[in-house]
Amino acid sequence: MAPVLGKLCSGICQVAVACGLSGAVYYRRKYRSMATDDASTVHSLVTFSKDDRRDMYDVAIVGGGIVGVATAREIRKKYPSKRVVLIEREADVAQHQSGHNSGCIHAGMFYPPGSAMARLCPRGHGLIIDYCKKNKLPYELCGKMIVATEDSQRPIVQRLYDWGTANGVKGLEILEGEEAIKKKEPLVTGVSALWSPASGIVDFSEVTRCMLREMTAHADNKFAVKFQFDAQDFVGVSVTKSPVAGTEELVLIRGREKHHLGPEKTILAKNVITCCGLDSDIVAKHSGGIVEWVGKRLLQTYSFRGRYYQLTPERGDLVRMHVYPCPDNRRGLSVGVHFTPTVDVRRGRQVIVGPGSALALDRYGYTPYTIDLEYCFNCAFSKGGWVSLTSNFGVICQTYYMDLSKRKFLSEAQKLIPSIEAKDIVDSFCGVMGVGVAEDGTLSMDLAMEFARPRVTVQATMNKNKVLEAFKGAPSAAKAIETTGSAKPLILNVRNAPSPAATASMAIAEDIVQAATSRFQW
Template identity: 30%
Template structure:
């Protein structure tokens, strides 16, 4: 069968794209191909479930705009489809004078992005969060929490209701573009589509290379390791508690996150992963390691970030070091409070020169669009990201 559209990838960006394509072209034929046996099992299903407000991003940037739009779109989608979410707000806590200075710069950035943020004093912080210590904080009232796995399942139902076909447990083995169509093959099956969109996340560079596209980056997996607090400490905070981020680092730091199921997690750190899709502590894929180890950009990135990499690795191997990061703003936590919790893996695109890609990265031909990098917070921004992709596909 010849489909109008094929979408590869059943994470939240792929699902939102398929959903929006069918909304823009009612009656079009579409097949979504996912190699796993369920939707949203990788980055989407392993993130912290935060609906971000978008205060971190440069004013006027695409990331800032998409996050702001995405936060509202996510809340509207959840309300329309009876998905539980909560707007609990976030506190970014300054624990030393340097962080207090960075806090002021972050406040200016948030104001430029037209995001409601309030500066609160040390006393006000103590009133709001008796278990949190700091010199002051920024309060972001619009930040929320949700289960993005539930969002994915709802999007899957909408795609099916609009006539789309979802093929689970199907690994793409070949992609070939001709003047009129794109051929997609799996073991013993093949499909033809007039247009293809690949939203493959952790495997995005491999899908692009499989399609013959000349890319100059690799996906390097970074593990985000979390702990869960015991049930008796699930009321330790009322809001999400984040540190003031270091602008020189690509990650936000260890934070306390209220989850939609009522639990509280602590994390993540950011350590090099030895498997793109290995969530266990000792997960190892020799093929994945060789893939990035042979890429010169990986070593340049490692050298340029060696100091922070060593700190993150130490905290991964030494639980007490991880605890000390948490105790900077939550001094009442004890070692016994850090219970096991599932890890997440971030697909970090790295260029040949060692530059970390922080923005969107696409590779396109006449009939294909590969989303090679959809930066955090892609889950929050998924619906407007999909709108942007659909606009490009329908040109």
């Protein structure tokens, strides 16, 4: 009898756990998504048209990271007459990738010639340094050494030199032998190294905030920012102004305050550009059907956590420049544990050590113990996701172990500076980087964009007071909704902007605005 009761209790517990997990996923989805049925869609437009505070813009930028803010700034520079709104789900800009990184101003050696980043990184390097000079933001051109610690890595040093030279990076030099390396950094050990005097350090979050302050100060009623606006749905609106003027297509952005069920927030814009980083795949899915894409077509975004340590104050003078290992595919996405001095406005001057590149179990997985079951399920069973996970399973396990083990982390750092000890490093911060996954399971390390149209289009008219009147003449809400329309895109989604996106942000913004100008017919 006892074994039967034991099995029964075990079965009940398993069912209870399964129900609990299913309920958690259900309520999480409920909080993160809004109703998209015809009646709810129609109600949003009716509510918008009756709101005295209704906001209509020429361009809406969704995402307040450095790429989104730089894009808003570029539009304001190139098209000063356009009304632009920046939408951000957090309470300030640069809250995720743009504010949790090494702060390295990359020169452009890591990117194969012909790739978008090979062109954008050197261009962005110059733009961001000029911007820092003009606005008196702290930065330093401290230089970078990429060190080969064994003879088998010498060809990698040569390859990076060739790539950098082809990409237009100035001042590159190969240092042969340990003596040449120690003239630059006395404590660093290696057999060969690539020296880049053009590499530097900056606080990218402060650059982002400075751009926002600049736009706000010169808004002239042409720029606005909406914080705590979590954009969750994009609806097309076909507005008939008059029989003579014809129709105009707009986009109604529906959202809420983050983690709230209401009230709903709405913004109307002629065009939308999304730069949503870690959420880029979710926002792209909500934006509608893809019309065309630029770069590799991506299906999902994986989050990779990078853990940092920092040197204790007593060892803060250990290095004066960036010290990187040679890139190695066995480390996953990371270029390896490296040493980086900082000019961080928030954290002060430090030397940080890291990061790793552990696959996060949550889209915003800033700790190894944060788990989102829905995100994990989607990563594992999406098209291309299973291929990516199984083909890189060994690397995933190694990088996750290094993320958890200070001893393993230290052993990687000691390959560059053998004299460093466990007492010399203390915990610092974590960052999370989003990387796009293609259909074949490969991870994309280059810029990718796509153009889309909203999932449905609502018919509306505009009266003489320029107020929208939804569904005038339509017998029912459902008949005011169309699921088809022209092939003209209304939304541009930045699907992938991995490192060095912060360095290249202003150059990426130029590319985005150029693409928008062409396809949106500005």
